[in-house]
Amino acid sequence: MNKEKIQEFLKTAMVTKERKDGTNYEVFNEESNPELWKDIKEILFSKDFQIRDFYYSTLSEAFYNIAYHLDSADDFTSEEIYEYCEADIYTHDLLKWVSEDLNNVWYVDEALKQTGSTDFIQTLQYAQQEQKAEIYYMALAVYEYLKEEVA
Numbered sequence: 001m002n003k004e005k006i007q008e009f010l011k012t013a014m015v016t017k018e019r020k021d022g023t024n025y026e027v028f029n030e031e032s033n034p035e036l037w038k039d040i041k042e043i044l045f046s047k048d049f050q051i052r053d054f055y056y057s058t059l060s061e062a063f064y065n066i067a068y069h070l071d072s073a074d075d076f077t078s079e080e081i082y083e084y085c086e087a088d089i090y091t092h093d094l095l096k097w098v099s100e101d102l103n104n105v106w107y108v109d110e111a112l113k114q115t116g117s118t119d120f121i122q123t124l125q126y127a128q129q130e131q132k133a134e135i136y137y138m139a140l141a142v143y144e145y146l147k148e149e150v151a
Contacts, residue, residue, distance in 0.1 A: 003070055006146045009033075010067040014060035026056040039149070040142050047138045052101060058132050062139035076143055081136045087125035094124040107131050 015029045030037040049055055065084040066076045088094050098104045107127035117123045 003074070006143065007067040007070050009036075009146065010063040010143070013063045014056065025053050026060045028056075039145065043141050043145055044138050047141060049135075049138055054097065054100065054131075055135055058135040059139055062136045063142075065136075066139060066143050076140065078137065078140060081133055081140065082129075085129055085132045085136050087129040087132065089125075091121060094121065094128060097128050098124060104128075104131065 009032070012032060013029055014026045016024050017027055018024055028037060028041070044059075049059070062084070069076050069080060069084070088097065098108060104127070107130055108123060111117070111123045111127035111130065115123065115126055117126070
C-alpha cells in the first residue's frame with residue numbers, strides 16, 4: 001500500500017457513532033475492508049487493545065495523527081509518538097479517565113514511581129500520556145503492517 005493509500009485508510013479507519021443518550025463514540029470502520037480489518041484487529045488485540053471508549057478514541061486520534069504526519073514526512077516512527085501523544089489538561093477529564101477503569105490506577109502508580117511527583121494533576125497527566133503512548137504503539141504496529149504486508 002503506498003503512502004497516500006495508507007493515509008486515506010488511516011483517516012477513515014474509525015467512524016463516530018451516536019449512542020441513544022446522545023454521546024458519541026468511535027468504532028472500527030470494518031465495512032471499508034473486512035479482510036484487512038480482520039488482520040488489524042488481530043494485531044490490536046494481540047497487543048492488549050481493550051474494548052473501552054478511551055482506547056477507541058485514542059486509536060482514532062493516533063491514526064489521524066500518523067496520517068497527518070505523513071503529509072510532511074516519508075515515515076512515522078516510534079520517535080514521533082510523544083510529539084503527538086498528549087494528556088488531557090482539565091482536571092475533570094483526568095479524573096474521568098482515571099475513574100472509568102480501575103486498571104488506570106496502575107498507570108498512576110507507575111507514574112508516581114517514575115516521576116516521584118507530589119503534584120496530583122501532573123501525575124495523572126503523566127499516567128494518561130503513558131497509556132495513550134501504549135495505544136499509539138498499537139497504531140504504529142498497524143501502520144507498519146500496512147506498509148509491509150499490504151504492499
